[in-house]
Amino acid sequence: VSGTAGPPDFEQYVAVRRTSLRRTAYLLCGDWDRAEDVVQDALARLYVHWRRASRAGSVDAYARRTVVNAFLAEGRRPWRRERSTDAVPDTAYADPTTAADSRDELLRALAQLGPSQRAIVVLRYWDDLSVEETASVLGTSTGNVKSQAARGLAHLRQVLRNGVEVDHE
């Protein structure tokens, strides 16, 4: 650790929460490198707003929102624009193990969700946020979160079920 000290507690906060934010970002992006970009971008912004976020007592919510915003904003950039599609191209490398196949299927299923819906599913079912907290992070209505989460959940479950059936065949 270098001797550069940020505003009080920022570095400590990053040390404690970075892993969690990075995992959330990975589930959003499906790629560890992009996840690192998103988290680094988000943490730089958090640094700038650290005093205000810590004053408001909502550092976690702020950090999570910044990660999600960074992910959504990244998706808006033309060179990295994503579209929901049923036809996801095959990956270049097919892992021979069944577990890896299921994992690949799940990643594809996540990729088939739109960025906002993916964010809702990840925040609700990975970060364990309530409907209201998820709506707050995304700046959307609770009704939208409920309906999008239900649809996303159904989609992922269908993939999971199919994966199980395949496994047993």
Added chain:
Amino acid sequence: MSDLDEGRDVREALGGLLVGEPAATWSPADDVARGRALQRRRRTRAGVGIGLAAAAVMVLGVVGPLRPKPAVVVPPAYQPPAVQGVDQAWLAALDRSFTAFNGPVVDWSRSTVTPTDGGGFALDLTLVGATVTAGGEDFTIEYADPPGPPVARALVTWKPSGGEGPVLASCAPPACERVDRGISPGFVDEGGRWEADGAQVAGTFVVDRTYGDGGTLELASAPHPDAVPGAWDAAISFGGIGYVLERVGPPSEGSSADDIYGVTSLLASFGWTVDGVTAERVPEGQPTLVTWGARRTGTTTDEAPSILTVRTWEESSWSAGEDGINSGSSISGCGGVGACQESAVTATTCDAQDVCWTESSALVTKPIDDVEAGSWVVYRSSTAPKLAFEIVVGPENCAEVCPTKAVPAFLSDSQTAQVAENLQAALLARPSRSPSP
């Protein structure tokens, strides 16, 4: 169980995706360095001086993000009481948090507010139904007068010195089960729930949130013993309690003394959650800068979570540039290349006490330090006595989203004016906190 268990299979599957997670390739010190670099870039971009902004004076009437809102008449039963040592605005914010979560309101005529030793307090709240008209955070409430039957009960305890709250302390098996709730950088949560009648009735949930400075805020939600059969049960579980605690924050010891310039209750009536712990005062006898914030959570797609920051300067604590504006104010950063639009300097107006205030305002279109794009800044100052304050209201966190959106209506024209008038009057009424030069 909680609704989160509905997605347990998916959660486990998502967890499976993290198997083989590579180690992070950077250190927290790198994040500090990147943050500093970003901060420097923003400062450079914002530039200094108000000259260009003043040159871009436009008519105040073009102000975009302002719109009037109808006044709401609140019957007496629904108005939180003024109790010595208890922040009335915080009570109002707590009330509104229950409503924001699932709709009930506090019937204060059937609730008790009891100050306790050491600056704490205990609340026994009766929640009743109300008609809530959806509209994002700007929901309006239609009150039944007189209030209807109780729908739930909430017990709230604030212990500034910390320690377990009385409800959690009474949680013991077999009726009550302790539940680990989690640790966050700013606080630690501990919870409990009653599966059967015991010290509390079955269906009671409690969370004790202990903040970093040691204070503990306990919120217990329980079915109401006097609820009529068939009455809507508005008791909330862990998710709802967490929402309310997050939204309302800890009561401020300082705010109860002066209601933070009399603005907190005003903002609460606008639907803002005032974070009373944000006041920062330097020791008496030194230049005084007070900064505090309030937060409002956006719940519609068009409305980002918003934050309001008030900064006041007194007497010798600031120096003005040639334009007369405090060089430490956010609005002084408007002078950079296109950092602000719709800048306006209004005519100086003098109040009944012959104190004359000059107002400048601007819409920030590019970030200035910790002021996000899309924020509205109002700055007022007087020369005799030498006072200044600034109100910044805008999105809490834009990332790269806000500049592409229409600026949301954070405060109406009249609301902003009311906040400014309150600040003005309160600043004049306050005794001097720092020596005059």
